[in-house]
Amino acid sequence: xxxxxxxxxxxxxxxxxxxxxxxxxxxxxxxxxxxxxxxxxxxxxxxxxxxxxxxxxxxxxxxxxxxxxxxxxxxxxxxxxxxxxxxxxxxxxxxxxxxxxxxxxxxxxxxxxxxxxxxxxxxxxxxxxxxxxxxxxxxxxxxxxxxxxxxxxxxxxxxxxxxxxxxxxxxxxxxxxxxxxxxxxxxxxxxxxxxxxxxxxxxxxxxxxxxxxxxxxxxxxxxxxxxxxxxxxxxxxxxxxxxxxxxxxxxxxxxxxxxxxxxxxxxxxxxxxxxxxxxxxxxxxxxxxxxxxxxxxxxxxxxxxxxxxx
Amino acid sequence: xxxxxxxxxxxxxxxxxxxxxxxxxxxxxxxxxxxxxxxxxxxxxxxxxxxxxxxxxxxxxxxxxxxxxxxxxxxxxxxxxxxxxxxxxxxxxxxxxxxxxxxxxxxxxxxxxxxxxxxxxxxxxxxxxxxxxxxxxxxxxxxxxxxxxxxxxxxxxxxxxxxxxxxxxxxxxxxxxxxxxxxxxxxxxxxxxxxxxxxxxxxxxxxxxxxxxxxxxxxxxxxxxxxxxxxxxxxxxxxxxxxxxxxxxxxxxxxxxxxxxxxxxxxxxxxxxxxxxxxxxxxxxxxxxx
Numbered sequence: 001x002x003x004x005x006x007x008x009x010x011x012x013x014x015x016x017x018x019x020x021x022x023x024x025x026x027x028x029x030x031x032x033x034x035x036x037x038x039x040x041x042x043x044x045x046x047x048x049x050x051x052x053x054x055x056x057x058x059x060x061x062x063x064x065x066x067x068x069x070x071x072x073x074x075x076x077x078x079x080x081x082x083x084x085x086x087x088x089x090x091x092x093x094x095x096x097x098x099x100x101x102x103x104x105x106x107x108x109x110x111x112x113x114x115x116x117x118x119x120x121x122x123x124x125x126x127x128x129x130x131x132x133x134x135x136x137x138x139x140x141x142x143x144x145x146x147x148x149x150x151x152x153x154x155x156x157x158x159x160x161x162x163x164x165x166x167x168x169x170x171x172x173x174x175x176x177x178x179x180x181x182x183x184x185x186x187x188x189x190x191x192x193x194x195x196x197x198x199x200x201x202x203x204x205x206x207x208x209x210x211x212x213x214x215x216x217x218x219x220x221x222x223x224x225x226x227x228x229x230x231x232x233x234x235x236x237x238x239x240x241x242x243x244x245x246x247x248x249x250x251x252x253x254x255x256x257x258x259x260x261x262x263x264x265x266x267x268x269x270x271x272x273x274x275x276x277x278x279x280x281x282x283x284x285x286x287x288x289x290x291x292x293x294x295x296x297x298x299x300x301x302x303x304x305x306x307x308x309x310x
Numbered sequence: 311x312x313x314x315x316x317x318x319x320x321x322x323x324x325x326x327x328x329x330x331x332x333x334x335x336x337x338x339x340x341x342x343x344x345x346x347x348x349x350x351x352x353x354x355x356x357x358x359x360x361x362x363x364x365x366x367x368x369x370x371x372x373x374x375x376x377x378x379x380x381x382x383x384x385x386x387x388x389x390x391x392x393x394x395x396x397x398x399x400x401x402x403x404x405x406x407x408x409x410x411x412x413x414x415x416x417x418x419x420x421x422x423x424x425x426x427x428x429x430x431x432x433x434x435x436x437x438x439x440x441x442x443x444x445x446x447x448x449x450x451x452x453x454x455x456x457x458x459x460x461x462x463x464x465x466x467x468x469x470x471x472x473x474x475x476x477x478x479x480x481x482x483x484x485x486x487x488x489x490x491x492x493x494x495x496x497x498x499x500x501x502x503x504x505x506x507x508x509x510x511x512x513x514x515x516x517x518x519x520x521x522x523x524x525x526x527x528x529x530x531x532x533x534x535x536x537x538x539x540x541x542x543x544x545x546x547x548x549x550x551x552x553x554x555x556x557x558x559x560x561x562x563x564x565x566x567x568x569x570x571x572x573x574x575x576x577x578x579x580x581x582x583x584x585x586x587x588x589x590x591x592x593x594x595x596x597x598x599x600x
Contacts, residue, residue: 015438015439018442026451027451030457139584142583143531143576144575144580145575145579147534147572151554151572152569152572154561155569246450249539250539254558265539265540268541280448283444
C-alpha cells in the first residue's frame with residue numbers, strides 16, 4: 001500500500017512538470033511587455049526599465065526563466081507580481097488562500113449530504129411522481145450555470161425578500177448564497193449518481209437475503225444498501241472538487257469575495273501573469289492531491305480493488 | 311487520476327430507435343427544446359425584431375412593453391433581439407467545438423487504440439496532462455492568454471474537450487481490436503486506415519453520439535462561463551453569459567436583462583441535457599450515469 005502510494009506520487013511528477021511548463025508557456029505566449037505596463041507613465045525611464053527587467057529576471061533566456069521558476073516553486077516561491085511591483089506573489093495570494101479552500105470545502109460539506117439524502121429519497125420512491133419531480137429538479141440543478149442560478153437567487157433572496165446580503169464576505173449570512181449556489185450542481189450530480197447506485201444495490205442478492213431474514217427495512221437501507229452505495233460515489237469526489245474550484249472563479253466574482261478565484265480573474269485583466277499562474281498551479285495541485293487521496297481511499301474502502309496490480 | 315466511468319458499450323445503431331424514442335419522455339421534451347433553439351439560432355437575423363447592435367440612448371433600461379417585449383439594456387438595445395442572436399452565437403461555438411473535438415478526438419483515439427506503442431503513449435500522456443487541470447481552468451488560462459473573442463473561445467474549449475473523446479474512442483477501439491472480423495480484414499491486407507474507417511467507426515459511433523450529445527450542454531455552459539468572466543465572446547456581439555454579467559450588476563433596478571438571459575441559457579442547457587440523457591437511454595443503456 002505504502003509503496004503504491006509512493007509510486008503514484010512519483011508518477012505525478014512528470015505530469016505536474018508538464019502542467020507547469022504548459023502554464024508557463026501559455027502565459028509567455030501573451031503579447032505585450034510586462035515591464036512596459038509596470039513603468040506606466042515612466043515608460044521613458046530606461047534605467048528603471050533595465051533595473052526592473054533584471055529584478056524580474058526578464059533579461060534572461062526563456063529557459064533560464066523557466067528553470068528559475070521551477071526552482072522557486074520547489075521552495076514555495078511563485079516569484080514577483082507584475083501588478084504590485086516588487087511584491088511577492090505569495091503575499092498577494094495569501095489572504096485569498098484563506099478563503100477559496102474554505103468556500104470549496106463548505107460547498108462539499110453542503111453538497112454531499114444533501115445529494116445523498118435526495119438521491120436515496122428518489123431511489124426509494126422509484127417511478128412515483130415524487131421521483132419524477134426530483135429527477136427533473138436534478139436535471140435543472142446540473143444544467144443551470146452557477147452565475148445564472150446566482151442571478152435568480154440574488155434577485156429572490158437579496159432583492160425581493162431582502163433577507164440575505166447581496167455580496168461580501170466575512171459573516172455567516174454572507175456565506176449562505178455563495179456556498180449554497182456553489183453546492184447546487186455537485187449536490188444534483190451526487191443525487192443522480194446515488195439514486196442510480198442505490199437502485200442497483202437494492203437488486204443485489206445480499207439485500208434480498210437481509211430482507212428474507214426479517215431485517216427491518218430501515219436497517220436494510222442504512223446498514224446494507226447505503227454503505228455499498230457510498231463506495232462508487234467516492235470516485236466522483238475528485239470531479240466534484242474540480243468543479244467547485246473552477247466554480248469559485250465565478251461565485252467569488254459574483255459575490256465580490258476576495259478569494260483566489262476573483263483574484264485570478266482580476267489578475268488576467270491586469271496582465272499580472274505570475275499571480276494567474278500561481279493560482280492555476282495551486283488549484284491544479286489541490287485537485288491532483290484530492291484525486292490521489294480518493295484513489296488511495298478507494299483501495300482501502302473496497303478491498304476488491306487491488307491497487308498494486310496497476 | 312479519477313475519470314468519469316463511462317462503460318464503453320459496443321452496439322451498432324439499432325433499428326428500433328424510433329419506437330424507443332417515442333416512449334422516452336426525456337428525449338421528446340429535450341428534442342422539442344433543442345429544435346426550437348436551433349431554429350431560433352438559424353433564423354436569428356430574420357426573427358429578431360431589432361438589430362442586436364441598434365442602440366437608443368434615449369430609451370435605455372426600458373421596461374418590457376409591446377415595443378420591446380423584454381425591455382432594453384443599458385445602451386437601449388432590444389434585449390429580446392440580443393437573446394435571439396445570442397442563441398446563434400452560443401450554438402455556433404458549441405457546434406464548432408463539437409466538430410473539432412470529435413474529429414481530433416476520434417482520430418487520435420483510434421490511432422492510440424489501434425497502433426498502440428509509442429504513439430499511444432504520446433497521445434495518452436497528453437490527455438493525462440490536460441486532464442490534470444481541474445474542470446475548465448485550463449480553458450480560462452488559454453483564453454486569457456489568447457485574448458478574448460469567439461475564436462479564442464472555440465480554440466480553448468476544443469483544447470480541453472478533445473481528450474475525453476479520445477479516451478472514450480481508444481477504449482472502444484481496444485475492445486473491438488480482438489474481434490474476428492478485424493483479424494480477417496488485417497489478414498486480407500486491408501490498409502489500417504480503411505480498417506479504422508470501415509470496420510471500427512460504424513461500430514463505435516453510438517456511444518460517441520451519446521457522449522457528444524451530452525457534451526453539447528456542457529460546452530454551452532463553458533462558453534457562457536468564459537463570456538460571463540469577460541474572457542469569452544466580446545461586445546457588441548451578444549452572448550448569454552456576457553448579458554448575465556452586464557445584467558447582474560443592475561439586478562436591483564433592472565432585473566430583466568440578467569433574468570431573461572439566465573432563463574434562455576438555463577432552458578437551452580436543460581434541453582440539450584434531457585435530449586442527451588434520452589439518447590443515452592435509447593442507444594446505449596449500459597453507459598453509466600455521468
